[in-house]
Amino acid sequence: MASTTEESDCAREQTKAEQDVDQVRQRATRDQQRLDSGAVSSSKDLENLQREIVSLAKRQGDLEDVVLEVMERRESAQERVAELTERVGAVQGKIDDATARREAAYETLDGEGATVTKERAVIAGSVPEDLLKLYDKLRAQQGGVGAARLYQRRCEGCRLELNITEVNEVKAAAPDAVLRCENCRRILVRTSESGL
Numbered sequence: 001m002a003s004t005t006e007e008s009d010c011a012r013e014q015t016k017a018e019q020d021v022d023q024v025r026q027r028a029t030r031d032q033q034r035l036d037s038g039a040v041s042s043s044k045d046l047e048n049l050q051r052e053i054v055s056l057a058k059r060q061g062d063l064e065d066v067v068l069e070v071m072e073r074r075e076s077a078q079e080r081v082a083e084l085t086e087r088v089g090a091v092q093g094k095i096d097d098a099t100a101r102r103e104a105a106y107e108t109l110d111g112e113g114a115t116v117t118k119e120r121a122v123i124a125g126s127v128p129e130d131l132l133k134l135y136d137k138l139r140a141q142q143g144g145v146g147a148a149r150l151y152q153r154r155c156e157g158c159r160l161e162l163n164i165t166e167v168n169e170v171k172a173a174a175p176d177a178v179l180r181c182e183n184c185r186r187i188l189v190r191t192s193e194s195g196l
């Protein structure tokens, strides 16, 4: 992420700034050694050397300020990296949790699906072949619903109420007769709540 890049940029910058400080310090040390050795005798050279030592000290101070400034920036970049890493971790935790719940839900649904399929097979086995054929045909034609409950004189497949003639026909029909909705043609299933 961007903060990680920023952090490594700062680290590189810090190394470079520290090398700059080192170079200046080494040069100042060399100058000081020359000065102390007494090898330089001309007063002009001595003056130059002393001036250079003063200017190197100032230069070193400036460069050390740069190092401090880079270190501060690096530290706040590290803090941001830590903060963002924590947030990524929290979000990942939520994703993992949701994924686990989804997997569990799939498993439940698969189990229910298997149970329902088995139950359907048992029921279908007990239905006469021609009736099952009619049901399957209607189911394909009527959006997956081949039979509908007759509830309070209403076909629950198409939601239309049966007229009085139809109600009378249903009442007169034998208990095992296959009834059809006059409107949607679905098989009508009678129950105690059919309103007859």
Ligand SMILES: [Zn+2]
Pocket (backbone or CB within 6 Å): 148, 155, 156, 157, 158, 159, 160, 181, 182, 183, 184, 185, 186
């Ligand atoms: Zn109907």
